[in-house]
Amino acid sequence: MAPEASGTEPRPAPGATPPRTPPLIARAAAELVGTAALVTTVVGSGIQATELTQDVGLQLLANSMATVFGLGVLITLLGPVSGAHFNPVVTLAEWWTARRGGAGVRMREAAVYLPAQVAGAIAGAILADAMFGEPLVQWSTHDRSAGHLLLGEVVATAGLILLIFGLARTDRLRFAPVAVASYIGAAYWFTSSTSFANPAVTIGRAFTDTFAGIAPGSVAGFIGMQLIGAVVGLALVALIFMPGREAAE
Secondary structure, three states, X not given: OOOOEOOOOOEOOOOOOOOXXXXXXXXXXXXXXXXXXXXXXXXXXXXHHHHHOOOHHHHHHHHHHHHHHHHHHHHXXXXXXXXXXXXXXXXXXXXXXXXXXXXXXXXXXXXXXXXXXXXXXXXXXXXXXXXXXXXXXXXXXXXXXXXXXXXXXHHHHHHHHHHHHHHHHOOOHHHHHHHHHHHHHHHHHHOOOOOOOOHHHHHHHOOOOOOOOOOHHHHHHHHHHHHHHHHHHHHHHHHHOXXXXXXXX
């Protein structure tokens, strides 16, 4: 879930950088599988939690903890292949920052990453439902269209973009698996929306009428706020991490 390193060929991060850029098909597969596994973790742990307890606080705690651990593992494993974006706003933000010849995904790569992420998210939700004997596709009835929830998505997404691209600007992407997973875990609790912060995951979670679901009618609002959050996050990165002047000798 981080920008790629500089050079004539984009190099994925976080994690160890391979000596050569993996083929685009391998990177697309990593994005599809990684996003699918992430959504399976979110939806599956939500189902498991509701089966084990009726306490909503404990349900959210179990859901957030599983997501933290799962996301950290996925970034560590797949970061060296694709950059472990698993998130269209991360991919689009990286493309935007690289559009003038900087490091990051190009338009062709972004055009492959985005559908892979969405397809993976849908597949992950269906897989989670299948494992727990739920209907494979059942549109969620969890309405999340309230204004305060939409504000929560702006905050959650802006913070995520600030974190990832701030780490990149300060050459600390090696901390991304822990930092990004920790942020998402915290944002489950400090945002009103429980921090979807990801258009692909939002779409995937509309396919399951379980604890982690979101009603299809709420999807467009969430995605719109996530895109706004990405813009806010990039603006904060530009403001906070602007290049400094060299000290006078």
